[in-house]
Amino acid sequence: xxxxxxxxxxxxxxxxxxxxxxxxxxxxxxxxxxxxxxxxxxxxxxxxxxxxxxxxxxxxxxxxxxxxxxxxxxxxxxxxxxxxxxxxxxxxxxxxxxxxxxxxxxxxxxxxxxxxxxxxxxxxxxxxxxxxxxxxxxxxxxxxxxxxxxxxxxxxxxxxxxxxxxxxxxxxxxxxxxxxxxxxxxxxxxxxxxxxxxxxxxxxxxxxxxxxxxxxxxxxxxxxxxxxxxxxxxxxxxxxxxxxxxxxxxxxxxxxxxxxxxxxxxxxxxxxxxxxxxxxxxxxxxxxxxxxxxxxxxxxxxxxxxxxxxxxxxxxxxxxxxxxxxxxxxxxxxxxxxxxxxxxxxxxxxxxxxxxxxxxxxxxxxxxxxxxxxxxxxxxxxxxxxxxxxxxxxxxxxxxxxxxxxxxxxxxxxxxxxxxxxxxxxxxxxxxxxxxxxxxxxxxxxxxxxxxxxxxxxxxxxxxxxxxxxxxxxxxxxxxxxxxxxxxxxxxxxxxxxxxxxxxxxxxxxxxxxxxxxxxxxxxxxxxxxxxxxxxxxxxxxxxxxxxxxxxxxxxxxxxxxxxxxxxxxxxxxxxxxxxxxxxxxxx
Amino acid sequence: xxxxxxxxxxxxxxxxxxxxxxxxxxxxxxxxxxxxxxxxxxxxxxxxxxxxxxxxxxxxxxxxxxxxxxxxxxxxxxxxxxxxxxxxxxxxxxxxxxxxxxxxxxxxxxxxxxxxxxxxxxxxxxxxxxxxxxxxxxxxxxxxxxxxxxxxxxxxxxxxxxxxxxxxxxxxxxxxxxxxxxxxxxxxxxxxxxxxxxxxxxxx
Numbered sequence: 001x002x003x004x005x006x007x008x009x010x011x012x013x014x015x016x017x018x019x020x021x022x023x024x025x026x027x028x029x030x031x032x033x034x035x036x037x038x039x040x041x042x043x044x045x046x047x048x049x050x051x052x053x054x055x056x057x058x059x060x061x062x063x064x065x066x067x068x069x070x071x072x073x074x075x076x077x078x079x080x081x082x083x084x085x086x087x088x089x090x091x092x093x094x095x096x097x098x099x100x101x102x103x104x105x106x107x108x109x110x111x112x113x114x115x116x117x118x119x120x121x122x123x124x125x126x127x128x129x130x131x132x133x134x135x136x137x138x139x140x141x142x143x144x145x146x147x148x149x150x151x152x153x154x155x156x157x158x159x160x161x162x163x164x165x166x167x168x169x170x171x172x173x174x175x176x177x178x179x180x181x182x183x184x185x186x187x188x189x190x191x192x193x194x195x196x197x198x199x200x201x202x203x204x205x206x207x208x209x210x211x212x213x214x215x216x217x218x219x220x221x222x223x224x225x226x227x228x229x230x231x232x233x234x235x236x237x238x239x240x241x242x243x244x245x246x247x248x249x250x251x252x253x254x255x256x257x258x259x260x261x262x263x264x265x266x267x268x269x270x271x272x273x274x275x276x277x278x279x280x281x282x283x284x285x286x287x288x289x290x291x292x293x294x295x296x297x298x299x300x301x302x303x304x305x306x307x308x309x310x311x312x313x314x315x316x317x318x319x320x321x322x323x324x325x326x327x328x329x330x331x332x333x334x335x336x337x338x339x340x341x342x343x344x345x346x347x348x349x350x351x352x353x354x355x356x357x358x359x360x361x362x363x364x365x366x367x368x369x370x371x372x373x374x375x376x377x378x379x380x381x382x383x384x385x386x387x388x389x390x391x392x393x394x395x396x397x398x399x400x401x402x403x404x405x406x407x408x409x410x411x412x413x414x415x416x417x418x419x420x421x422x423x424x425x426x427x428x429x430x431x432x433x434x435x436x437x438x439x440x441x442x443x444x445x446x447x448x449x450x451x452x453x454x455x456x457x458x459x460x461x462x463x464x465x466x467x468x469x470x471x472x473x474x475x476x477x478x479x480x481x482x483x484x485x486x487x488x489x490x491x492x493x494x495x496x497x498x499x500x501x502x503x504x505x506x507x508x509x510x511x512x513x514x515x516x517x518x519x520x521x522x523x524x525x526x527x528x529x530x531x532x533x534x535x536x537x538x539x540x541x542x543x544x545x546x547x548x549x550x551x552x553x554x555x556x557x558x559x560x561x562x563x564x565x566x567x568x569x570x571x572x573x574x575x576x577x578x579x580x581x582x583x584x585x586x587x588x
Numbered sequence: 589x590x591x592x593x594x595x596x597x598x599x600x601x602x603x604x605x606x607x608x609x610x611x612x613x614x615x616x617x618x619x620x621x622x623x624x625x626x627x628x629x630x631x632x633x634x635x636x637x638x639x640x641x642x643x644x645x646x647x648x649x650x651x652x653x654x655x656x657x658x659x660x661x662x663x664x665x666x667x668x669x670x671x672x673x674x675x676x677x678x679x680x681x682x683x684x685x686x687x688x689x690x691x692x693x694x695x696x697x698x699x700x701x702x703x704x705x706x707x708x709x710x711x712x713x714x715x716x717x718x719x720x721x722x723x724x725x726x727x728x729x730x731x732x733x734x735x736x737x738x739x740x741x742x743x744x745x746x747x748x749x750x751x752x753x754x755x756x757x758x759x760x761x762x763x764x765x766x767x768x769x770x771x772x773x774x775x776x777x778x779x780x781x782x783x784x785x786x787x788x789x790x791x792x
Contacts, residue, residue: 052782054760057739062644073651078662085659085666089650197771237763249762361775363757363763403738403757415616416711417730418704422754426623429755457651507662 002293002301008034011292011306013277013321016101017560018546018567019312020255020263021159023569027269029579034304035271035312036294038071039098042246044256048104050248054241056402063090065105065246067097071276072457074316076508078469080333080446086455086463091509093516094244095314099273102314102514103254103560105292107243107367107399108219110162110253111557112565113380115146115182120389120553128384134473136345136445137389140552143524143533146182149565152572154185156564157217160253161225163368164188164217175211178214180374193222193236197550198360198433199371202396205491211373214397219253219560229262241399242367252367258458272296278459280309280325280543289543295459298379307582308574311520311545316344318549319449319519320464328520328530328539331448333467334552339530339538341450343443344466344518345554346506348392348474350482351437353409353498359430362401376484377556378440385446388476392556393438394485401429408432409497435489436514437481443473443553449519478502491550515559519553524586532586534573535566541584544570597634597744600641601672607633608696609679616703617733625750627737635745636675638689642783645672671728681717682706722791740782749779 010026012019015037023033042065058064075084096102100356114414116123119141124133132164133139166187167177174187192215199215206213220236227233234250242252250257258315263269274297281290281303291305311318319341322328328340372395375381383389400406407425409432414424452465470478482501489497526538529551537543546567548559577585599607610633620626627633639645647670658670669677683694686706690698695706707717711730713723736745738752740760746752752759759780767775778785 050762055740055742055763055782057735057743061735061739063649068649070647070649070650076663078660082660083657085657085663086651086653088652088665089647091664194765194769196768200771235765237760237765238768239760239764241760284618358772359756359774361764361767363761364768364775401757402750403755404735417707417733419619422618422621422623422626425755429757454655504661505660507664509664 002303004303004305007291007305007307008032009306010034010308010310011036011304012310012312013292014101014311014313014317015099015271016096016312016314017103017255017564020259021564021567022262022310022312022546022571023269024259025568025575026151027263027266029575030268032268033307034249036275036277036292036304037099037271037273038094038276039273040086041273042098042100042104042256044246044248044250048246048248051063053245053248054239056404060244060402060405063094065096065098065244066090066094072463074464074466075455076451076466078467078505080467084452084467087141087508092507092512093147094511095514099271100255104246104256105244106560108252109370109558110157110160110217110561113146113557113562114180114380114553116379117555118142118145123379124389127379133389137473138443138445138528139389140521140523140528142552143522143529144569149569150182150184152313152568153561155568156561158189159227159229159258159564160219161190161221161227161258162188162217162219162253163190163193163222165192165215167214176214178374179212180377180380182253188217190222190225191587193218193220193366193369194238196360196369196373196398197370198362198398199396201356201492202371202435204490204554205488206373208491209487211375211488213371213373216368216370216372216397218366220366220368221251221253227258229259231258231261233257236366238364238366238369240363240365240402242399250494265383275508277321277378278324278461280311280321280327282325282327283538286326287540289540292436307542309543309550311543312547315516315548316449316464316466316519318545318547322452322520322530322545323449323464324461327543329538330450333446334450336445339521339526339528341519342528343521343552344447344449344468344516345441345443346468346517347513347515347554348439348441348470348478348502349512350478350485350502351500352482352485353500354433354435354489354492354494355411355428355496356431356433356492356494360433361430362398362406365398365400365401369399370395373421373488376481382532386480388480388557390440390442390473392437392481394435394437394481394488396433396435398433408434409498410470412498431480435485437478437485438556438558439474439478439481440556441554443518444471470502475502515548515554517548517554517559520545520549521552522550523552526588534577534585535570536578538588542582546570600639602633602637602640605683605694606679608677609638609683609694612696612703613707613729614704614733616700616707617730618737624754625747627733629747630737630750631745631747632733632736635743636732638744639732640672640675646670665724667720667724674720674725674728676735677719678717681719682710685715685717739765742782749781752779
């Protein structure tokens with residue numbers, strides 16, 4: 001029998017990026033907010049001490065900051081005719097556990113989606129005709145526009161201290177920035193990171209083939225920075241241990257380095273760790289949430305009542321909780337009915353390994369130290385003759401040269417082990433880089449999330465089941481992008497290149513990106529979305545859903561910038577509209 | 589929270605025949621040659637032993653609930669075996685195979701050429717082992733060998749920074765603010781580990 005606790009105004013499920021943003025904004029508005037986190041508390045001091053955090057085995061190879069799958073995992077299959085089996089250890093993606101979430105161990109690559117991304121269906125139909133979109137591709141407009149979100153992208157970027165060069169300020173194209181980006185009101189808060197040698201070589205090669213490269217926007221601070229919450233950050237020292245590690249230098253933007261120092265002292269904020277939320281509880285009408293149920297570290301069950309429930313868990317975990325709680329009709333791929341779980345998407349990536357004839361010291365780097373071109377992203381180019389939808393940026397990132405897992409491949413024909421492999425490592429490590437493509441993945445009828453019929457977590461709940469594969473559209477687009485990447489790579493005048501096209505089915509290993517999206521899609525139509533344009537559940541108006549869960553499809557950029565912007569946008573809607581008049585903010 | 593380096597070289601998991609197998613196998617995977625020490629000299633056997641005796645070997649953060657079914661390659665590891673069990677069963681199976689195929693010799697007793705043939709057969713899944721799929725065994729052996737050669741010496745491998753010196757990785761250093769823009773200039777600071785400059789030769 002669950003012990004019932006005293007009610008709070010707002011309960012947040014999870015305590016990562018979106019929970020930290022919502023907590024700060026809503027406590028500033030005078031609400032009493034409680035965050036419930038399944039993992040443990042972590043902070044720069046003492047957990048990320050610079051003396052021991054650069055431990056590749058512990059953190060990258062053994063996932064020291066990641067989820068513990070023994071407690072809960074998901075099951076996976078490529079297609080409906082297969083049986084889904086558990087993802088028994090991490091591979092393709094690395095979600096986190098603990099306060100700060102994946103916001104601690106990300107690289108910091110921070111982008112805005114394009115204006116046309118937000119209206120992808122109507123835009124594509126207008127430009128290319130309705131028949132250009134395959135029948136089983138379920139892409140949809142977001143229900144918000146880039147212009148709606150622009151002030152909130154700005155807010156997230158100034159929260160983080162993003163280091164970058166703006167490309168379009170109030171309609172004026174800026175030298176040295178991304179000429180394709182949507183217009184922004186003002187530039188970034190900090191200038192771009194220093195350029196590593198390899199990014200300089202990429203920039204020159206891109207220019208030589210007629211493409212406009214620009215420094216990637218980074219949540220690695222190029223200078224000391226005090227953000228609007230009064231939180232002080234340091235300056236990145238290019239240590240090359242960003243992704244999968246935590247920063248001990250206060251120079252990677254995370255909840256710990258940008259929000260928690262201002263949030264934790266507040267009287268109207270509290271949090272619990274090592275507590276697993278297992279249900280959102282609904283009243284007898286099913287239209288109102290009464291709070292959540294969670295299990296603590298001792299295994300005791302508690303009922304936490306709340307006026308407002310906000311799901312801030314990582315991506316697919318929000319969809320899982322919605323399914324377990326019966327919020328929204330579960331999506332059925334056979335009938336194409338239902339909403340919860342539909343439109344799961346991901347990222348399609350590929351690379352060209354480049355073997356130069358000079359040392360580029362790959363071990364000096366930062367998570368978002370990169371140089372990119374955006375000519376082949378979104379609808380920045382004419383898709384008519386190409387026959388696919390979507391695109392991505394192409395970039396050379398110098399994030400580090402960590403010896404176990406960042407070996408940057410080997411030239412064609414190198415043996416996979418033995419003396420020949422050893423010789424190749426010796427000759428190529430200091431001289432190898434990769435040009436990477438980072439492509440969009442559209443939504444499809446048969447890419448979705450539901451509850452597994454066989455496998456359970458430690459609480460006896462059904463695991464989430466993921467059904468997903470790449471489709472012809474994505475392979476076609478990816479080949480196009482990879483060929484462009486090879487063009488730039490060859491213009492770097494290397495000894496050799498090795499082109500790695502994306503081929504074969506999507507696999508649950510090896511690592512690709514932690515850019516899982518969808519399952520709680522946002523939109524204007526309750527028949528095809530779980531949440532409305534304010535991230536409010538259509539079915540249960542005192543439940544909001546955050547994160548990339550709400551992406552209706554995934555575009556050609558890393559998701560976190562848009563996740564942060566949407567969190568601020570939703571926080572604003574709650575503060576200025578919902579609290580004054582609780583109930584549906586959009587009429588169905 | 590600080591790391592605790594391995595204090596002594598006492599094996600906790602492997603038996604003597606298993607040590608002989610691993611020594612021989614990793615010597616072929618990353619051999620000693622004119623470029624420097626190989627995996628065996630770098631202490632990779634001891635590294636793997638420590639890993640298998642610990643939480644990795646016990647699959648503590650893996651989902652190990654049944655039922656266990658054979659999946660597609662895209663569905664990844666689906667064995668009921670923990671890594672520690674996979675090594676035990678795999679090594680036994682390989683030595684049995686070698687003794688049947690190579691005139692009663694275990695893997696460790698074969699010449700280098702035959703050892704390479706066996707490893708290639710395992711890698712391709714062409715050898716049938718009793719109790720464990722050959723491909724899965726080879727994959728984890730190579731993964732752990734690579735890790736042991738290149739992980740920080742506190743874990744028992746990469747002795748004297750053998751792996752890092754082979755490739756030119758200077759170790760976990762925190763500050764390249766000045767050096768990152770010195771294009772084309774080699775980085776010449778001595779190699780360091782998490783426990784400092786003499787990390788791998790320090791005792792206790």
